[in-house]
Amino acid sequence: MDRVELRIANRLEEISRVADMVEHFGAEHGVPGQIVNDVNIALDEALSNIVSYAYGPDEQGEIIVRLACAAGELRVEIEDAGRPFDPLQRAPPDLAKPLHERSVGGLGIHFIKSLMDEVAYARIDGKNRLRLKKRLPAA
Amino acid sequence: MELIENTRDGVIIVEPRGRIDSVGSKPFGDRLTELIRSGSHNMLIDLQQILYISSAGFRSLLIARKLVDEVNGKLVLCGMSSEVKRLFEIGAFTDLFIICTNRDEGVAKAK
Numbered sequence: 703m704d705r706v707e708l709r710i711a712n713r714l715e716e717i718s719r720v721a722d723m724v725e726h727f728g729a730e731h732g733v734p735g736q737i738v739n740d741v742n743i744a745l746d747e748a749l750s751n752i753v754s755y756a757y758g759p760d761e762q763g764e765i766i767v768r769l770a771c772a773a774g775e776l777r778v779e780i781e782d783a784g785r786p787f788d789p790l791q792r793a794p795p796d797l798a799k800p801l802h803e804r805s806v807g808g809l810g811i812h813f814i815k816s817l818m819d820e821v822a823y824a825r826i827d828g829k830n831r832l833r834l835k836k837r838l839p840a841a
Numbered sequence: 842m843e844l845i846e847n848t849r850d851g852v853i854i855v856e857p858r859g860r861i862d863s864v865g866s867k868p869f870g871d872r873l874t875e876l877i878r879s880g881s882h883n884m885l886i887d888l889q890q891i892l893y894i895s896s897a898g899f900r901s902l903l904i905a906r907k908l909v910d911e912v913n914g915k916l917v918l919c920g921m922s923s924e925v926k927r928l929f930e931i932g933a934f935t936d937l938f939i940i941c942t943n944r945d946e947g948v949a950k951a952k
Contacts, residue, residue, distance in 0.1 A: 714863045721860060736924050739893040742860070743928070746895040750863040797933035801910070804903055809896040809932055816931045 705770040712753050712763040712782070720745055720767050731771045737836055740817040741776060744834055747810030748780050748789065756784025756830060778834040787830055788823045789814070844872055852951045853881040854944065858890040861898030870901030874908060882914025885947040889920030899932055906938065915939070919947035
């Protein structure tokens with residue numbers, strides 16, 4: 703199987719199920735551990751943003767995570783029906799601040815952009831869709 | 842996420858295992874805060890058994906670092922794999938923490 707899909711509720715604890723799926727999928731497809739970890743970090747950042755910003759605290763929603771391995775790359779697609787939320791529009795973090803002024807606002811998207819090879823957001827049919835790509839080393 | 846705790850030469854050694862992500866950072870951060878507030882002001886966090894750390898985990902480390910500073914304590918990190926070190930570099934956290942290669946060195950620095 704070269705693709706897999708998981709539907710989760712908009713709660714942080716659900717991210718563990720996604721991480722387990724990525725590890726399992728990565729192992730099945732011989733994806734190097736570092737790439738599995740990079741994808742899991744990007745997913746953690748993207749999903750926690752969706753849980754925090756695309757839905758209200760008492761709103762229930764479903765987030766769909768799709769993984770596919772094709773053409774020498776790992777493709778990730780995250781879809782939710784929450785309010786429009788483009789993580790790529792968030793202000794970049796100020797990484798030069800001293801300890802007592804440092805926060806982690808905007809750090810998540812910085813991690814996604816640094817760890818993935820391609821990141822694209824689209825609002826389609828009332829849904830947020832974030833696509834991530836990570837190139838795999840030549841076999 | 843699991844947490845193993847040890848004490849050596851008055852230094853509390855905390856060893857998280859697994860993922861320090863949006864889920865794992867909560868018990869991890871809560872425990873660090875609890876330890877510091879209850880008097881453990883010399884702390885070494887050994888990261889050798891973690892898979893990765895996301896921004897939520899860095900938030901927990903920043904909070905712990907600030908709390909330790911308030912009580913004039915010491916917080917030292919050790920055991921980072923090259924992958925974990927790369928995450929510290931991407932987030933520009935390398936200069937904000939005292940980082941040692943192993944436990945012996947870390948305990949000496951945290952005393």
